[in-house]
Each structure stands twice: as structure tokens, then as C-alpha cells.
Amino acid sequence: MNNILLQSFNTPENAAPFDKIKQEDFLPAFKELIAVSEKEIDAITENGEEASFENTIEALAYSGEKLEVVSNIFFNLNSAETNDEIQKIAQEVSPLLTEFSSKISQNTKLFERIKKVYGEKEKYNLNEEQQMLLNETYKGFVRSGALLNDEDKKKLEAINRDLSLKSLQFGQHVLAATNAYYKHITARSLLQGIPEPVLQQYAEEARERNLEGYVITLQYPSYIPAITYAENRELRKELVLANGKKSFDDGEFDNQNLIKEIIQLRKQKAQLLGYENFAAYVLEERMAKSPAQVYKFLNELLEKAAPFAQKEIDELKALAKADGIEEMQSWDHAFYAEKLRKQKFDLNDEELKPYFQLEKVEEAVFGLAEKLFGIRFSERNDIPKYHPEVKTYEVVESGKYKALLYTDYHPRKGKRAGAWMTSYKPQYKKGGxxxxxxxxxxxxxxxxxxxxxSLLTFQEVTTLFHEFGHALHGILADTQYPNLSGTSVKWDFVELPSQFLENYCYEPEFLKTFAKDYRTGEVLPDVKIEKIAQSKSFMEGYQTLRQLGFGLLDMAYHIDPDKVNDVKIFETEETKATHLYPANPETAVSPSFSHIFQGGYSAGYYSYKWAEVLDADAFRYFKEHGIFNPEIAARFKILLSSGGSKDPMELYKDFRGCEPKVESLLKRAFG
Structure with a gap:
């Protein structure tokens, strides 16, 4: 069978051969590569030599290389360029991969060899990264059920298989529900207040659907401007309610039962492995260590932020009252927040957008990476792409090839909402x-x-910097083993590089280098740049409470899932301390909360705020010594390039000289 996925790619830099891959290649490729990977595991377990670090731990770390590459290609396509056929294949492939993973983690002969090496680790004279690999490998097997009896291993395998499928289904429902809704408007008068460039976008969407007038969708570049600028309150209400009803409408894309099934399966998994609940299981492997520590962290921030948040909302309510709105609702927030922002800072997203042409923002972030870390980006046109909109860049350091970077910036029907960084191939060293x-x-x-x-809102500028921070974590990777490389770090450490890089968007001396009107080349006026810097903490109290609400809800789901009889009632109760507007019975966050029910943030959503403490503290260090300080940047580069090869708190202390302080975040947010 002529299956490109089973051959050498023979592409520049051995890049994924998107131009030659057929969808029907995937399933047979997965089956074949799983079999190949199983043989690699057999070679380890059947090795007649005594188990050693090299023939067992290292051999395992390097196994399954081709399978990982094909998995990355497939699941990245399932997120960025999916269709019905790919989604159907995903439903078939996910159980196969889960079963394969379970076979490895529950392979008694393999674990006996790992346990032997682990028990004799002192004799191997391992370096720091090798010790980390050994410890993580042993713990990973124990946490995957290696110490369970055969009956319980089978139970765990079935749970993992069910979880894999249900999480996949959750995400498919959210994508389908997002794509299913659109608001068709023929009367331009209903769109009063919405800027002309956005109206052009809505008209383009209508044309693509062969409709007259305008179409607003729930894709963020369409949805956010509408709820921010539309003077028509009924339109804002309809859109906010539609967004809040995603997968919460008792229709074919409803996720409420899936939520209950997923959290119960996670509870069963945790208890089978000897943990009180899933949160305890997850947090054992995070910087926070325990649910109690997470609650302490979240509640401390909640206590500090709540008065600031209420003050912010009171200001918005005063504006709304002047317009005759006696009781402000959630669909009024973005509209009046934008009004207040303009009043306080004379900033308007649509006025700023001409200064943030996507290509210029990209040039700026590339230039920042060069200034801080000595790497350069140049576009390549010989790398295969999965869509014409994708661009590919070669990354070079000191004249030497460093990485490939793909960028994919615009919404499509087959792309899930949001923004993310991902990897097609990890960095590692092998055979010199x-x-x-x-x-x-x-x-x-x-x-x-x-x-x-393409013109960006300022929030989209920070989003690009955020994802590029993650990308740097991967690009700069310099570790021996693929499973300790790049973003393969403790989950509550992974957001440090991304959130750190966002800080530069608010620095006047940096902004001036790229915030230029695409029509005239005029630099954004100093007064506006200063206002942007001042606006960094605008609505920080509200945003903090919103994030804390998500974090508290996530923890509640994974500490006591038996309390969840009604998703809406549970959600309302667990987040009530963070509510700033009346709860709406028609909407719920949980059924489209993909971070925790599809992505990897289950019992870990708090990590966004945790990482904010790290990033605020790290950037404060730069600010004290110069935001482009080469010596501090060199130390931060070591932190990034080290991946998961060292304990994250030790990495941070090596960089900063001390542990991070919560006060750095509070000072940045609230002065």
C-alpha cells in the first residue's frame, strides 16, 4: 500500500507531507505504527541483558517516534482543519491509541525492568536530566496503574478508553454548536455602532453563505465586536445568550450528560489508583501539590480582587443607568466596558486596529525573539502546508537551523475556536x-x-504574543529526551513563557517600534501608547474574578462529582462568590468548557493565575534591570530551553534568584 505516512517523508527538514497525505492513509498508518511501537516495547522487555538505564529507560523514551509524528499530524488537523471524515477517523483512532497506551503502562515485564533500575538508581551516576527521566518514568507507570492487580488494570483500561472517546465527543459537540448558529441581518440599522471594517467582515460572511446583508457568527472575530459595539441591546442579548447556550440546549450537541459521565470516570480512575479524588491525583504532579493549596491560592486572590471588581462593575452600572438601564446584565458588560475604556483612556479597539496590521505585529514578535534570544525567522515556501492560509518559517540561531514554525491565523469552518500553540515534532538528541x-x-x-x-484588536495582539511565548518554549528546547522537551513541563508552569511575553505589548519603547498605521506609516501617538500602558490593569478585578470562577468550578467538578445532579445548579452554586451579574437560567459555561472537558486543564485551570504570579514576578525582574537586559534574557533562555528536565521551581530560582512572590501580581494588577 502506497501510504506516505509509513514512508520516509523526503521533504525539506523532514516536514509533514501535507500535500501528499490522503485521509484514508490515517487509520491503516495508525494500526501499522502501533504494531511497530509494540515491537519496540517487546525488544525492551525481551532483552536478555540485565535492565539498565540505557536499555530500558532511554530505550522507552525514544520508542514510538514515528507513531508520535503521525499522531501529532492527525490530531492537529482535527483541531485546525477538520471535517466529518477526520472526526469519524478520530472516533476510531482514539480507542486504539488509548488501548496501546494502556498496554505499555500495564506491561508487567516492562515495569519490572523500570522498577529494578529505579531501585538501583544510585549506581548509574545519572546527570540531572537522566534522574528526572527515571523519576518521571517510574512515577508515570505507577500513576497509570502499574501496581494494580490484573482485574483493576482492565477496569482502568476501560475507563481510559471511555474518557478518551467522551472528551473527543465533547469537543466535537462544542465545534458543531459553534458552527450551527449564525445571525442573519438584512437591515443595517440594526448594526448601529459597529465599525465599518467589522461590517465589511459580516457582509463577506453573508456572501460566502449566499445571503444578502450581514451574518454574525459565534467565531470570536465575529462575535466579540458585535457584543462590544452594537448599540442594539436586543442584538447583544441574543448573541450572548446564543454563545452561553452552546451545547446547553438539550439538542443533539448537548454536553450535560457527557460532563457527568466524564467527571465520574475521572473519579473512578483516581480512586482505583488510590487517590481520594481526581483533583488530588492531578495535583500531585503540579507545582501546587494539593487541592488545599489551590483553594488557598484562589481564595486569597478572590479576597484581594473582589473589592476592585465590584468597584469596576459599579462604574459600568453608572454608565448603563445614564442610558436608562436599571439592571445591567451580562450582555451589557463588553459594551459598557468599551465605553468606559474609551472615556478613561480615549482608547477604542477600532481606532487602534489600523496600527496593528497582523504582518507588522508578527514582524515585531519575531524581532523581539531575536533581540532577547538571538534567533531569526525567515519565510520558506518549500514546506508543505495543510491549508493555503498557513505560512512556514525557518528559525535560525547563529546561522544554524533551529526549528520550523507554522502560523495559521484565520477562522475556518473546520477550525475550532480560540488560539493555541502545538507541536508536530519535539526536539531531542539521539546518537549525537x-x-x-x-x-x-x-x-x-x-x-x-x-x-x-488583517487588522488586530489590541487583545488579539496580546493573544499572538501569548501563543508565540509557548512557541518559544518549543523552539528553544535543548534537552536530551523528547518527553522532557519544550512545553513538556508541569502544567502550572507551562503558561509562564506565554504570559511573560504578553508584558511587552504594554511597554511604550517596544510598542513604538511596530504600532504604525498601515495606510500612512504614522506611529501610534505617544499619548495613545501611554494610555495603552495605563490600561493594562483596566477591568483587572473583573477578569480576575472571572478566571477565579473558572478555577473554582474546575476544582469543584473534580473534588466531589457526586454533587453534580444538575450542571447549571452546580455551576451557579460553586461560582456564586465570583458573580458580578445576575445568573441567567438559559446559559451555562460548563457545557462548552473545553479546557477542562476536552483539553488538558482538568483540575488545573487555576494554573493560568498561578502562572500570572510567575510571569508578573519574572517581568518585574526585567523591568528593574531593563526589559531587553541581555544577561537576564540569557538566564530566561536557559529556563525556556530546559523544558521539563529540571524541577520548575528550581529552574525559576536559578533564573530569578528566589521563589516568585504573589505580591508581584497584586502590585501589577491593583497597584
Whole structure:
């Protein structure tokens, strides 16, 4: 069978051969590569020599290389360029991969060899990264059920298989529900207040659907401007309610039962492995260590932030009252927040957008990476792509090839909402060769039109910097083993690079280098730049409470799932301390909370705020010594390049000289 996925790619930098892959290649490729990987495991377990670090731990770390590459290609396509056929294949492939993973983690002969090496680790004279690999490998097997009896191993395998499928189904429902809704408007008068470039975007969407007038969707570049600028309160209400009803409507895409099934399965898994609940199981492997520590952290921030948040909402309510609105609702928030922002800072997203042409923002973030870390980006046109909108860049350091970077910036029907960084190939070293990573950034920014290039809101500028921070974590990777490389770090450490890089968007001396009107080349006026810097903490109290609400809800689901009889009632009760507007019975966050029910943030959503403490403290260090300080940047580069090869708190202390302080975040947020 002529299956490109089973052959040498023979592409530049051995990049994924997207131009030659057929969808029907995937399933047979997965089956074949799983069999190949199983033989690699057999070679380890059947090795007649005594178990050693090299023939067992290292051999395992390097196994399954081709399977991982194909998995990355497939699941990245399932997120960025999916269709019915790919989703159907995902439903078939996920159980196969889960079963394969379970076979490895429950392989008694393999674990006996690992346990032997682990028990004799003192005799191997391992370096720090090798010790980390050994410890993580042993713990990983124990946490995957290696110490269970045969009956319980089978139970765990079935739970993992069910979880894999249900999480996949959850995400498919959210994507389908997002795509199913659109608001068709023929009367322009209903769109009063919405800026002309956005109206052009809505008209383009209508044309693509062969409709007259305008179409608003729930894709963020369409949805956010509408709820921010539309003077028509009924339109804002309809859109906010539609967004809040995603997968919460008792229809074919409803996720409420899936939520209950997923959290019960996670509870069963945790208790089978000897943990009180799933949160305890997850947090054992995080910087926070325990649910009690997470609650202490979240509640401390809640206590500090709540008065600031209430003060912010009171200001918005005063504006709304002047417009005759006696009781402000959630669909009024973005509209009046934008009004207040303009009043306080004379800033308006649509006025700023001409200064943030996507290509110029990208140039700026590339330039920042060069200034801080000495790497350069140049576009390549010989790398295969999965969609014409994708661009590929070669990353070079000191004249030497460092990585490939794919960028994919605009919404499509087959792309899930949001923004993310991902990897097609990890970095690692083997046989004296340094295998370099292939990294991708995927976003959903407004498409260019016939009249205008892609122009970003300031929030989208920070989003691009955020995802690029993750990308740097992968690009700069310099570790021996693929499973300790790049973003393969403790989950509450992974957001440090991304959130750290966002800080530069608010620095006047940096902003001036790229915030230029695409029509005239005029630099954004100093007064506006200063206002942007001042606006960094605008609505920080509200945003903090919103994030804390998500974190508390996530923890509650994974500490006592038996309390969840009604998803809406449970959600309302667990987040009530963070509510700033009346709860709406028609909407719920949980059924589209993909981070915790599809992504990897279950019992870990708090990590966004945790990482904010790290990033605020790290950037404060730069601010004290110069935001482009080469010596501090060199130390931060070591932190990034080290991946998961060292304990994250030790890495941070090596960089900063001390542990991070919560006060750094509070000072940045509230002065």
C-alpha cells in the first residue's frame, strides 16, 4: 500500500507531507505504527541483558517516534482543519491509541525492568536530566496503574478508553454548536455602532453563505465586536445568550450528560489508583501539590480582587443607568466596558486596529525573539502546508537551523475556536544528533478583505504574543529526551513563557517600534501608547474574578462529582462568590468548557493565575534591570530551553534568584 505516512517523508527538514497525505492513509498508518511501537516495547522487555538505564529507560523514551509524528499530524488537523471524515477517523483512532497506551503502562515485564533500575538508581551516576527521566518514568507507570492487580488494570483500561472517546465527543459537540448558529441581518440599522471594517467582515460572511446583508457568527472575530459595539441591546442579548447556550440546549450537541459521565470516570480512575479524588491525583504532579493549596491560592486572590471588581462593575452600572438601564446584565458588560475604556483612556479597539496590521505585529514578535534570544525567522515556501492560509518559517540561531514554525491565523469552518500553540515534532538528541522541533501557532484573527489587511484588536495582539511565548518554549528546547522537551513541563508552569511575553505589548519603547498605521506609516501617538500602558490593569478585578470562577468550578467538578445532579445548579452554586451579574437560567459555561472537558486543564485551570504570579514576578525582574537586559534574557533562555528536565521551581530560582512572590501580581494588577 502506497501510504506516505509509513514512508520516509523526503521533504525539506523532514516536514509533514501535507500535500501528499490522503485521509484514508490515517487509520491503516495508525494500526501499522502501533504494531511497530509494540515491537519496540517487546525488544525492551525481551532483552536478555540485565535492565539498565540505557536499555530500558532511554530505550522507552525514544520508542514510538514515528507513531508520535503521525499522531501529532492527525490530531492537529482535527483541531485546525477538520471535517466529518477526520472526526469519524478520530472516533476510531482514539480507542486504539488509548488501548496501546494502556498496554505499555500495564506491561508487567516492562515495569519490572523500570522498577529494578529505579531501585538501583544510585549506581548509574545519572546527570540531572537522566534522574528526572527515571523519576518521571517510574512515577508515570505507577500513576497509570502499574501496581494494580490484573482485574483493576482492565477496569482502568476501560475507563481510559471511555474518557478518551467522551472528551473527543465533547469537543466535537462544542465545534458543531459553534458552527450551527449564525445571525442573519438584512437591515443595517440594526448594526448601529459597529465599525465599518467589522461590517465589511459580516457582509463577506453573508456572501460566502449566499445571503444578502450581514451574518454574525459565534467565531470570536465575529462575535466579540458585535457584543462590544452594537448599540442594539436586543442584538447583544441574543448573541450572548446564543454563545452561553452552546451545547446547553438539550439538542443533539448537548454536553450535560457527557460532563457527568466524564467527571465520574475521572473519579473512578483516581480512586482505583488510590487517590481520594481526581483533583488530588492531578495535583500531585503540579507545582501546587494539593487541592488545599489551590483553594488557598484562589481564595486569597478572590479576597484581594473582589473589592476592585465590584468597584469596576459599579462604574459600568453608572454608565448603563445614564442610558436608562436599571439592571445591567451580562450582555451589557463588553459594551459598557468599551465605553468606559474609551472615556478613561480615549482608547477604542477600532481606532487602534489600523496600527496593528497582523504582518507588522508578527514582524515585531519575531524581532523581539531575536533581540532577547538571538534567533531569526525567515519565510520558506518549500514546506508543505495543510491549508493555503498557513505560512512556514525557518528559525535560525547563529546561522544554524533551529526549528520550523507554522502560523495559521484565520477562522475556518473546520477550525475550532480560540488560539493555541502545538507541536508536530519535539526536539531531542539521539546518537549525537540534535533533532529540531516543528512548532505551530493557530489563531482565529479577522481575515483580510478586499479593502483592508488583517487588522488586530489590541487583545488579539496580546493573544499572538501569548501563543508565540509557548512557541518559544518549543523552539528553544535543548534537552536530551523528547518527553522532557519544550512545553513538556508541569502544567502550572507551562503558561509562564506565554504570559511573560504578553508584558511587552504594554511597554511604550517596544510598542513604538511596530504600532504604525498601515495606510500612512504614522506611529501610534505617544499619548495613545501611554494610555495603552495605563490600561493594562483596566477591568483587572473583573477578569480576575472571572478566571477565579473558572478555577473554582474546575476544582469543584473534580473534588466531589457526586454533587453534580444538575450542571447549571452546580455551576451557579460553586461560582456564586465570583458573580458580578445576575445568573441567567438559559446559559451555562460548563457545557462548552473545553479546557477542562476536552483539553488538558482538568483540575488545573487555576494554573493560568498561578502562572500570572510567575510571569508578573519574572517581568518585574526585567523591568528593574531593563526589559531587553541581555544577561537576564540569557538566564530566561536557559529556563525556556530546559523544558521539563529540571524541577520548575528550581529552574525559576536559578533564573530569578528566589521563589516568585504573589505580591508581584497584586502590585501589577491593583497597584
Amino acid at each position: 544528533k540534535d533533532y529540531r522541533p516543528h512548532i505551530s501557532i493557530v489563531c482565529n484573527f479577522t481575515k483580510p478583505t478586499a479593502e483592508t489587511p
